Amino acid sequence: MDYLLDEQQLMVRDMVRAFAAEQVAPGAADRDRSGEFPTELFAELGELGLLGMMVPDQYGGAEMDVVTYLVSVEELAYADASVAVGMSVTNSVCCWPIVKFGSETLCRRFLPELASGQALGGFMLTEPHAGSDAAALTTRYRDEGDHWILNGAKAWITNGVVGRYFVCLATADPSLGAKGISAFVVDAQQDGVVFNKPEEKMGLRASKTCMVSLEEARVDKDALLGEEGQGxxxxxxxxxxxxxxxxxxxxxxxxxxxxxxxxxxxxxxxxxxxxxxxxxxxxxxxxxxxxxxxxxxxxxxxxxxxxxxxxxxxxxxxxxxxxxxxxxxxxxxxxxxxxxxxxxxxxxxxxxxxxxxxxxxxxxxxxxxxxxxxxxxxxxxxxx
Ligand SMILES: Cc1cc2nc3c(=O)[nH]c(=O)nc-3n(C[C@H](O)[C@H](O)[C@H](O)COP(=O)(O)OP(=O)(O)OC[C@H]3O[C@@H](n4cnc5c(N)ncnc54)[C@H](O)[C@@H]3O)c2cc1C
The missing domain is CATH 1.20.140.10 (Butyryl-CoA Dehydrogenase, subunit A, domain 3)
Structure with missing residues (x-):
């Protein structure tokens, strides 16, 4: 199906394919056994521009199209699906909503670090009692004047422990259903964000997936994505x-x-x-x-x-x-x-x-x- 890709897409595909064959595939079986997260590989993915693939150039991203991103995910997954999911999550559930719904200030604050691989990203939606029915989430937020405070538990968070910035969904009041939910960017280095021990999974063993407790976690006032209630x-x-x-x-x-x-x-x-x-x-x-x-x-x-x-x-x-x-x-x-x-x-x-x-x-x-x-x-x- 190469004929469906243009010259630029093929060039990126070949670059990622070569990188994946030389750097990612050789350690995949060992990482599957040990469960070790490949920190150095992610630093290299950042240097190659693969962690902010659809982020505009002005925020340090590669500003590529969606097909180029998907072809890159495919190539990494061919070599090691654990690496592919960490890369995909940073690009798609963290960088993408920040670009789409974040203010200029937010984009400038978070995207350069994410796109360069200095920080990995993630997404905190699922909770122990709210999976497919995500609107039933109960993690609460409250307005504390110059910041927000979040409390609750999130389950199955990819890039937990190893990631820094997470798009997190929380509600002002669970009885409001979907209308009560807002989206925030949580910095895991702030007090009150506690990652549990990574889950022992059947597969994707080198990808870290954790339960997270938010205990009076402080979020900057402007770290809201979109309007309040539109989360x-x-x-x-x-x-x-x-x-x-x-x-x-x-x-x-x-x-x-x-x-x-x-x-x-x-x-x-x-x-x-x-x-x-x-x-x-x-x-x-x-x-x-x-x-x-x-x-x-x-x-x-x-x-x-x-x-x-x-x-x-x-x-x-x-x-x-x-x-x-x-x-x-x-x-x-x-x-x-x-x-x-x-x-x-x-x-x-x-x-x-x-x-x-x-x-x-x-x-x-x-x-x-x-x-x-x-x-x-x-x-x-x-x-x-
Ligand atoms: C390795 C891994 C990584 C993950 N990473 C993240 C992450 O980074 N961030 C995040 O927020 N979440 C993450 N998740 C959570 C994942 O998205 C949820 O597990 C998934 O949405 C399903 O929710 P659940 O596990 O609670 O299953 P449930 O919702 O409890 O579903 C159980 C079963 O019931 C079925 N079911 C439920 N409702 C209906 C219905 N109305 N009709 C028919 N069938 C139904 C489901 O399809 C499923 O088969 C991850 C999960 C895993 C395993």
Missing amino acids: FKVALATLDHSRLGIAAQAVGISRAAFDEALRYARDRQQFGKSIISHQAIAFRLAEMDTELAAARALLWTAAQASEKLRRHSRDSARAKLYASEMCNRVVEWAVQVHGGYGYSKEYPVERLYRDARVTTIYEGTSEVQKMVIARALVDEAAQL
């Missing part, structure tokens, strides 16, 4: 955008699994010939190849929608739903093509299988994506 809209717009990054991560994991399966099917001999010569295996690879291309096409179409349309919830949900479900099918087939060896940690498909699993869960489960698409269909049906 849920900020969150939904951010998710519409960030879901594309997760879809790109799913495409990258799938491509890695596909390449491993293709190589193994070529080399593995059974019944006197390589297993790719058995039509059942060849057809399976043909299906994997087709599904991968379909997911990427849907993703790049959704990226165009995100650049051209004011609302693109349905396009993003379709891309995320399809790419993440496809990813889980492809990694499962890749393990099957490897037979018993696919069940061994000696082969990368074992890690890819575990890393893939979360793609249908975070930034909205597959069921939530179907709810978004179905809502658009109901609206459309009302117009018929």
Whole structure:
């Protein structure tokens, strides 16, 4: 599908591909085992301009288009999905809403550090009792004159411990529902932000995911994104955008699994010939190849929608739903093509299988994506 990319996009893709092959892929299996966060790699991603990819040049960003960002996520996920998610989260759920909804002062204060990799970013929406039903969040904020004070607990926060700036959703009063929610940029180095021990996860083991307690956490008065009470809209717009990054991560994991399966099917001999010569295996690879291309096409179409349309919830949900479900099918087939060896940690498909699993869960489960698409269909049906 290279022909769909322009010269600039191909140049960035090749640069990220080379960096990922030389610097990211070699340590991926070790980091999966140790759970070590690759701090130096993130410093290099910052130097390469990959942490503020859609941030305007005036704030130290690379000011690139959405497809270039997605292609970069895919390349990093091909090498190590843990690195891809940390990079994607900084770009899409932290830098993006600050650019879109932050004041000039906020942009100048936070974006140069985020874009250069001096600080990593994240997003604090989920709570222990508010996941898919995010509007039910109970983290409270109150106005203290020259600053805000936040209290509550956030769950499953990517880049927890290792990140510094987090877009955080809190409510003035839970009984107001979505209308009570505002969005803030929280500096994790301020008093009152306490990260718990990172979760022991099935996959993405080198990405840090934590529960966070906000205990009288102080937030500067001007660190509000959009208007007070508009935070849920900020969150939904951010998710519409960030879901594309997760879809790109799913495409990258799938491509890695596909390449491993293709190589193994070529080399593995059974019944006197390589297993790719058995039509059942060849057809399976043909299906994997087709599904991968379909997911990427849907993703790049959704990226165009995100650049051209004011609302693109349905396009993003379709891309995320399809790419993440496809990813889980492809990694499962890749393990099957490897037979018993696919069940061994000696082969990368074992890690890819575990890393893939979360793609249908975070930034909205597959069921939530179907709810978004179905809502658009109901609206459309009302117009018929
Ligand atoms: C590794 C990881 C990283 C994460 N990073 C972040 C992060 O950085 N920031 C952040 O804010 N959150 C993050 N999350 C949280 C993630 O977005 C949530 O886990 C996800 O939104 C689902 O919420 P939940 O886990 O509470 O599941 P629940 O909402 O409790 O859902 C449980 C099941 O019920 C289904 N379900 C729920 N409601 C309905 C319905 N109405 N109809 C049909 N089915 C339904 C769901 O689809 C799911 O299958 C992360 C999660 C993980 C695992």
